[in-house]
Amino acid sequence: MMTQQTLTEEGLKATQHFLRCLGRYGNTPFLFPLYGLGEIPQCFCRMCAVFGGIYCLRHSVQCLVVDKASNKVKAVIDTRGQKISCSHFVVEDSYIRDEQRQSTAYRQISRAVLITDRSVLPSDSDQQISLVTIPPLESSAPAVRMVELCSSSMTCMPGTYLVHLTCSSSGTAQEDLAPVVSELFHVSTIPGEEPSEGAEERSKPAVLWVMYFNMRDTSALDSSSYSLPSNVHVCTGPDGSLGSDCSIKLAESVFHHILPDEEFCPPAPNPEDIIYDGDGPQAEGPGFDESVNTEAEEEGAAHEKNPSTEPAEMDSVADTTPSSEE
Template sequence: TVFSRANETCRLCSFPGLSESVIAAACSRVGQRVLHVDRRSYYAGNWASFTFNGLLSWIEEYKQAGPSDEAAQEKVEEGEEALALSSLDTSITNVEVFCYARYRGNTDPGEGHLSRPTFINEAVLAGDEVAQASGPDAGAEETQPEGEVPPQAYETQGEWQDEQQASPSPAESQPEPKKQITYTKIVKEGRRFNIDLVSKLMYSRGSLVDLLIKSNVSRYAEFKNVTRILTYRNGKVEQVPCSRADVFGSKQLTVVEKRMLMKFLTFCLDFEQHPEEYQDFSVHSFWDFLLTKKLTENLRHFILHSIAMVTPDVCTVEGLRATQHFLRCLGRYGNTPFLFPLYGLGEIPQCFCRMCAVFGGIYCLRQSVRCLVLDKESGKCKAVIDSNGQRISCSHFVVEDGYIGLDQRKNVDSRQISRAVLITDRSILPSDSEQQISLVTVPPVEPGSPVVRMVELCSSTMTCMPGTCESCCAPNPPLSPLPRDREGSEVPSVLWALYFNMRDTSAVDRSSYDLPSNVHVCTSPDAALGSDHAIKLAEAVFRQLLPEEEFCPPAPNPEDIIYDGEGPQGEGPGFEEADPAEALPSQGEVESADLFFLNAIPL
């Protein structure tokens, strides 16, 4: 293994996650020796993306998780002491799975799966787990033999229950019904799914996109622009007009409302230049400020929930800044402010891991750090001991919050984010194009309760198979699934659903952990739509490690590398980097054309 060289010294030992991956890449880029270990078999920790079968394995892992029986005795030298890390990740809890897609009932699932699949018509099913299909029929076509009625419900005794109504003859089937997607079909096409554990997007002018451009890490990924922003209002889903073209082309706003909205958005774009407009409301809520602008109920709903995306009780200045940030992100790469990486959000941590590896970082999966070795005199971490008992010296240790034991948590007050992953047979708002990427906002049912945000993805994002949509919701998604589709209904039918809670420690202060000063804790994903907190945390930790170094300097492009003896006039060895100011387009150029490494794939 990579640990075969005992007592090898590394500058940084890191565990997984977006912040940790960015820190590892930044340290490796400036010449530090980095060791990145993970007890899991995949990258990115709680920021990961899975194939469908991979997600089933992840579910089983957390349902069967239990404390380790490993001995706590560690061999340490005189003047040292061992600090054990948690052997159980408690950041994910309350994992529940529901399957509503029909299963081809001629074959029983093989051994090693969670349970037999369960199906419903209208009722909400609670507490049942899903099974991964296997056996000789797993790869068969999803069609029934002629004259055979597909199973509709599965009873607890394990017998199939036939539909009450006979299937119509081919002559009566006008038009031909949409081909039904079964659970077996989902499993068969499981590698075409890339399911995220978090529901986040990338602001086109956010800190993550800026870092991807600055560091040249963007070359490792491709992106698509989110095509529309939706909201749930008055019992139906509506598209939110946010850009100038959307506002004037909207059919749900009157001419007066269009003028009022454009006037307000124009003010928000440079509201600092007009303090007289809002200074009297600096101590009042943003909602109160919107009321004074005499905006209609339609406009207040759109601005608050889908443009500013803040709660009604936030202060006026914060609401105006959120609106301004949204507007400034418009038009950089498309008609909305957001980007989404192809193959899922788990690609972003992997891109930084790739950057780290290019500059000498060492990665080892399915290997864990069992404990830290502390120097009694200085109180600092001087080494780690892995799960094989091997010792590796290190100067700093970066770890995800989930690995910190309860003994090292003083007053850690975290909250739980309720997340849901839904696979549906169509979009929540069908349109002429089936390749829509949507951000959906569901306002709170009761005042004070959190907003539900859902990112709905189509097959062109390489996250689901054609004919389905994939959605990830947070926080507190509704626990009742969408209703089954009826004849002539455009309501999507949920085929499969996963619910779980994820611990959010983004608001926890560093002083809440009883750890050595050279042990740096990174938090789990927060409930925000963007990733600004993770990037700011990564930069703050890097400043503590290497205050004199530049954070994530740009990596050289292949065409900029000049090898010894190959450059013009036989210039010196190594490579020369192009000036970042010359390599990146100016702001005006960015506005007029997509960057080649953030190019949106056409629909």
């Protein structure tokens, strides 16, 4: 979204980007994933896992182990006390302590999330996802972006609509967005209250639930804004723009800093064209390799003839139950 302060060059680049997106998937340049935007990072995680990414689930990072000589993180300690070595550490801005930040002025984003009983568009509209830019109600107020999603987007229950309102903060989120909500929707002062018959409010969608909140916009910050080891890379949270351009550019920058000789996010190959390095893909288990099965059968037969008196070896497990024979 451009403003009156936007430079001509920036406006032309944004227009060019918009036009390049036309005709790729239908007549609109806008795409919204089913089940919400959380599907985008989830898709990345799945692709990463397919090509060897390792995930330590339920191992939240408690602290960092820093080498004072090189001022680099060499390991992390999780909440279970386990030490995990690492060459780089990537973290989102909200996890950084205040004492590790430089004196920086943050921008704020005002947001409102609503659940309504019907769409703000006419009833004969067949739109499933609507994007509306609402002009400022006052000269000093910012423009508001509204995204409305129906139940076919898998983001809300059937018969309801999910509405997101976003703008740059000039006050609290409720101060910035409540006038817009009152203009477009019927907001009951008493839970369950219905608008009176024949009133103007009857034509407006009713708000079933609403939440206002402010978010910190750190998209304009860089690595010099933090007092951190050199191999700690900070990613910003969501910004106020419509797309994900800022996040993608930051991800590419961090990627090239860590792996300067690798290609960033190449197209996924056809599974049939994947060539494994080394001796080839490992078998999924002994049942997939006849030679292993044969060796196991021979070894089992040998154990039956000469049973061992030594206890079975297990991975870091010891039986501490006292014996009944003493």
